[in-house]
Amino acid sequence: MIAKVGLDGHDRGAKVVARSLRDAGMDVVYTGLHRTPEEVVAAAVQEDVDVLGVSLLSGAHLTLIPRVVELMREAHAGDMLLVVGGVIPDEDVPVLTAMGAADVILQDTPPEAVARRVRELVAARQPR
Amino acid sequence: MTDDVDALARQVVEGSPRATARALTWVESGGPRAEALAARLYRHTGRAHVVGITGAPGSGKSTLARALARVARGRGRTVGILAVDPSSPFSGGAILGDRIRMNDLALDPGVFIRSMATRGALGGLCRAAADAIDVLDAAGRSLILVETVGVGQDEVDVMRVAHTVVVVSVPGLGDDVQALKAGILEIADLHVVNKADREGADRTIAELRAMLTLMPLVEETWMPPVLGVSAAREEGIEAMADALEGHLAYMKTSGEADRRRRRMVAARVLRIAQDLVAATLLRPDALEAQGSEATTLLDRVLRREVTPHAYARALLTRMGERTPDV
Ligand code: B12
Ligand SMILES: Nc1nc2c(ncn2[C@@H]2O[C@H](COP(=O)(O)OP(=O)(O)OP(=O)(O)O)[C@@H](O)[C@H]2O)c(=O)[nH]1
Ligand SMILES: [Mg+2]
Numbered sequence: 001m002i003a004k005v006g007l008d009g010h011d012r013g014a015k016v017v018a019r020s021l022r023d024a025g026m027d028v029v030y031t032g033l034h035r036t037p038e039e040v041v042a043a044a045v046q047e048d049v050d051v052l053g054v055s056l057l058s059g060a061h062l063t064l065i066p067r068v069v070e071l072m073r074e075a076h077a078g079d080m081l082l083v084v085g086g087v088i089p090d091e092d093v094p095v096l097t098a099m100g101a102a103d104v105i106l107q108d109t110p111p112e113a114v115a116r117r118v119r120e121l122v123a124a125r126q127p128r
Numbered sequence: 129m130t131d132d133v134d135a136l137a138r139q140v141v142e143g144s145p146r147a148t149a150r151a152l153t154w155v156e157s158g159g160p161r162a163e164a165l166a167a168r169l170y171r172h173t174g175r176a177h178v179v180g181i182t183g184a185p186g187s188g189k190s191t192l193a194r195a196l197a198r199v200a201r202g203r204g205r206t207v208g209i210l211a212v213d214p215s216s217p218f219s220g221g222a223i224l225g226d227r228i229r230m231n232d233l234a235l236d237p238g239v240f241i242r243s244m245a246t247r248g249a250l251g252g253l254c255r256a257a258a259d260a261i262d263v264l265d266a267a268g269r270s271l272i273l274v275e276t277v278g279v280g281q282d283e284v285d286v287m288r289v290a291h292t293v294v295v296v297s298v299p300g301l302g303d304d305v306q307a308l309k310a311g312i313l314e315i316a317d318l319h320v321v322n323k324a325d326r327e328g329a330d331r332t333i334a335e336l337r338a339m340l341t342l343m344p345l346v347e348e349t350w351m352p353p354v355l356g357v358s359a360a361r362e363e364g365i366e367a368m369a370d371a372l373e374g375h376l377a378y379m380k381t382s383g384e385a386d387r388r389r390r391r392m393v394a395a396r397v398l399r400i401a402q403d404l405v406a407a408t409l410l411r412p413d414a415l416e417a418q419g420s421e422a423t424t425l426l427d428r429v430l431r432r433e434v435t436p437h438a439y440a441r442a443l444l445t446r447m448g449e450r451t452p453d454v
Contacts, residue, residue, distance in 0.1 A: 022216060025219045025221045027243075029243050030223055030225050031227065031231060038234075039231050045145060045146055046148075046240055046241055
């Protein structure tokens with residue numbers, strides 16, 4: 001699932017990533033803009049996604065991602081991987097991974113590299 | 129595996145959203161585990177009203193599903209939505225976007241939405257549709273909405289899984305109504321002209337009604353109603369929900385419900401059988417796997433002593449011998 005949370009209106013990157021994951025043979029649920037963390041996590045649970053990808057270019061990642069992580073925990077979605085992407089300062093990357101993000105993918109990553117990374121993460125996880 | 133399957137089936141029947149989601153993943157992935165789960169759930173099914181929503185791409189099927197789910201919730205129903213989008217024929221991947229129109233429903237525990245890709249299935253649904261509907265049914269959803277991909281004329285698989293089929297049209301189809309005559313319009317139990325907030329809806333409604341009077345009625349007494357609605361403005365949706373309930377009531381009193389369920393089950397059994405045959409025969413080593421006898425037979429076909437048709441028949445007979453009894 002590729003999700004846009006909060007007031008962040010930058011959807012170009014999310015759509016680029018969604019398309020490249022589709023072209024890599026994956027099923028991608030796209031949520032559209034302006035979702036709440038609650039909506040996104042509930043949707044991810046219903047869709048039983050392998051990876052919840054949150055795209056954030058607004059700078060609000062340090063407030064929104066903790067909420068997403070908390071909701072995932074409440075939903076017992078422990079085997080779902082959280083991947084964060086977008087415009088994120090380098091120093092925030094370890095903060096996000098410490099919170100529970102499986103990876104943080106920054107701007108200017110070639111879309112094919114994003115698909116490769118997602119595939120690696122899913123392969124490394126226990127099969128369901 | 130049995131323990132896992134039993135536990136999951138139990139949690140689905142108890143209505144757990146997480147278990148329901150995982151069960152849907154299993155049936156979508158197919159294989160022995162999916163079959164074992166479906167077997168545990170089957171006797172818990174048969175209670176839901178399954179409504180198919182089909183129509184051209186962009187006609188508003190997802191927006192309509194959302195609006196209808198909201199009305200149904202107001203009437204105390206619990207809702208399951210299966211939304212199907214097409215897979216790319218090139219990569220096999222898919223972008224599933226129906227949910228964009230329904231996001232706000234995700235917070236209502238009374239609504240469960242699942243997206244699925246066609247993965248090469250051609251009838252407007254995915255291969256696992258019937259099993260997925262069973263999962264939602266077993267999980268206690270009393271109204272199940274099945275949104276097909278945007279269809280053209282002959283993607284009519286939805287009639288094999290839905291008790292009531294809604295065909296969505298939009299204003300401005302014009303001559304297309306004529307073109308569609310022989311296609312999906314024929315399978316409608318209810319016609320909805322969506323985007324009635326736009327110009328030309330009255331004309332489309334009139335054209336559909338005119339077309340219906342010309343069409344031979346398949347069932348004796350049910351004349352599919354034609355309703356104008358605006359899914360986006362949530363106008364006309366109460367009337368639509370009434371019409372759906374009306375159709376279900378008609379089906380029950382007329383006996384059509386039993387006939388239709390029988391047809392649906394027959395179609396499903398045949399479809400599964402076809403898939404089983406295909407799965408067995410499409411293995412690249414399907415013939416070699418039959419042993420040396422097969423090679424000999426193949427030689428005889430090559431020498432024109434046996435026809436390909438006769439050999440194919442013999443293969444099927446032998447397959448029947450190897451399939452365990454029910
Ligand atoms: C284009 C753009 C816009 C467009 C957006 C068009 C659209 N529909 O997307 C418009 C003009 C509308 C816009 C508006 C604004 N923008 Co602007 N915008 C940009 C810009 C120049 C490029 C973004 C972009 O599209 N990049 C191309 C895509 C392909 O890259 P990407 O999104 O980064 O995605 C890649 C990776 O990040 C990653 N990725 C992204 N998401 C995900 C998700 C997952 C799961 C994964 C795995 C990977 C992944 O993969 C992608 C491929 O490599 C950036 C600057 C920049 N260099 O990033 C500023 C930028 C993002 N904008 C910014 C700002 C401030 C704004 C405005 C507030 C400006 C204003 N004052 O009005 C508004 C806010 C609008 C809103 N409601 O949110 C700031 C944000 C600052 C911050 N984070 O603190 C930036 C960084 C510019 C800057 N340096 O100041 N913007
Ligand atoms: N004016 C108007 N627009 C509508 C109405 N219902 C839906 N739309 C718009 O029509 C577009 C397509 O709506 P969807 O609900 O995604 O249509 P769909 O049939 O599900 O589309 P696919 O699943 O892609 O085939 C969107 O931009 C909707 O906002 C309506 O009642 N009136
Ligand atoms: Mg749709």
